[in-house]
Every structure is written in C-alpha cells, then in structure tokens.
Amino acid sequence: xxxxxxxxxxxxxxxxxxxxxxxxxxxxxxxxxxxxxxxxxxxxxxxxxxxxxxxxxxxxxxxxxxxxxxxxxxxxxxxxxxxxxxxxxxxxxxxxxxxxxxxxxxxxxxxxxxxxxxxxxxxxxxxxxxxxxxxxxxxxxxxxxxx
Numbered sequence: 001x002x003x004x005x006x007x008x009x010x011x012x013x014x015x016x017x018x019x020x021x022x023x024x025x026x027x028x029x030x031x032x033x034x035x036x037x038x039x040x041x042x043x044x045x046x047x048x049x050x051x052x053x054x055x056x057x058x059x060x061x062x063x064x065x066x067x068x069x070x071x072x073x074x075x076x077x078x079x080x081x082x083x084x085x086x087x088x089x090x091x092x093x094x095x096x097x098x099x100x101x102x103x104x105x106x107x108x109x110x111x112x113x114x115x116x117x118x119x120x121x122x123x124x125x126x127x128x129x130x131x132x133x134x135x136x137x138x139x140x141x142x143x144x145x146x147x
C-alpha cells in the first residue's frame with residue numbers, strides 16, 4: 001500500500017512580502033522531485049517554461065544541499081530530480097526544502113514535510129490539495145489579462 005506524506009508549500013524569499021500564499025498537500029512518498037515540480041506548477045497555475053531546481057538549507061539564502069542543479073538545457077535529463085521524497089525527507093534539523101522556479105523572476109517556495117505519514121485512501125486521487133491560504137501568485141503580473 002502507498003504511504004502518504006503531508007507537505008506544506010509556502011511562497012518564500014523576497015516575493016513573499018508582495019504575495020502571501022501557502023498550501024498543504026498530500027502526496028505519495030514515492031513522488032519524485034520532478035513530479036513535485038509539476039505538482040507545484042499545477043497548483044499555482046504557472047506555465048512550465050523556465051528552469052528550476054531544488055535545494056535545502058536553514059533559509060533560502062543558505063543553500064547547503066542541492067538536489068540537481070539545473071541541467072544546461074531543459075531537454076537534458078537531471079538524475080537528481082528523480083529522487084523520491086522518501087529519500088529527501090527527513091532533512092537535517094532546521095533545514096527546509098526549497099523549490100526555485102524561473103531564475104529571472106526568482107519564484108521561491110519553501111517546502112516542509114509534516115511528521116505524520118499515513119496509508120493512502122484508495123478512493124482519493126493524489127496529490128491532493130488539503131488546504132490553501134492567501135492568493136495564488138500570478139506568474140506574469142505585469143501582463144495585461146485582456147490579451
């Protein structure tokens with residue numbers, strides 16, 4: 001049976017002052033960092049049109065462990081991104097996992113894993129949004145919505 005992790009995702013870094021957004025999501029512990037990347041983009045409704053990477057540290061400025069620096073090309077395979085969350089968590093004490101998307105606009109999200117694990121409910125489709133607070137960030141806030 002599949003084991004489920006509950007993770008908290010929160011807009012972080014310098015952009016957190018302008019927007020306040022956070023989500024609690026249940027995911028299979030076997031989900032990879034690559035799959036988590038797509039899950040986050042789907043949650044916030046961003047296009048997958050920029051490079052990204054994951055790293056851990058005590059804060060967003062203190063990068064200690066990188067989980068796959070971005071490949072030179074978006075078409076290159078990044079082996080570290082295939083690491084399952086069960087291999088990433090638990091992180092060292094005081095560390096968070098960070099997701100950095102779009103190195104120009106610098107979208108940064110802090111990801112923490114709650115200590116409870118549970119068995120998957122077969123009637124539920126995972127990943128599952130459990131709770132969301134604040135307003136989702138807009139990927140291109142400077143673009144006119146009227147097109």
